Amino acid sequence: MRRSDREITDIKEIERILKEAFVCHLGLVDGDRPYVVPMNYAYSDGCIYLHCASAGRKLDLIKVNNNVCFQMEITSSKIAKNTDQPCNWGTIYKSVIGTGYATLITEEEEKKKALKAIIAPFCNRDITFHEGDFAATTIIRIDIEEMTGKKANC
DSSP, X not given: OOOGGGEEOOHHHHHHHHHHOOEEEEEEEETTEEEEEEEEEEEETTEEEEEEESSSHHHHHHHHOOEEEEEEEEEEEXXXXXXXXXXXXXXXXXXXXXXXXXXEEOOHHHHHHHHHHHHGGGOOSOOOOOHHXXXXXXXXXXXXXXXXXXXXXX
């Protein structure tokens, strides 16, 4: 990381960002080109869980190459203006970027656990999933290989 003064090395702080951020930008390999898709997610038990329909480009790509990249951030709409010079202004943010391996989850209990984790920030009650909706939902688990955190103007 070029700006080591902005690096987050505390794993607990990195995990707080993963639990607080709202969108995961999932990077996939499409032949010799990247493909990035924003997705809702949950961070649980050291893994990232995403949900999607049972068909689509991202699933096709994962089946061919399960190497992925992920990125999440927490940003402020305010700009840190430490001087009168705009070139010295900066965004207020915390972010995490990492790599890992995507696995499509078929085991029912892990799938339910992942969906409940994804829904938890929006609903504080136990949810029962409609059988048809549950069957039509695919869960992607990302087993994290490595990740780094970065922050500025916080």
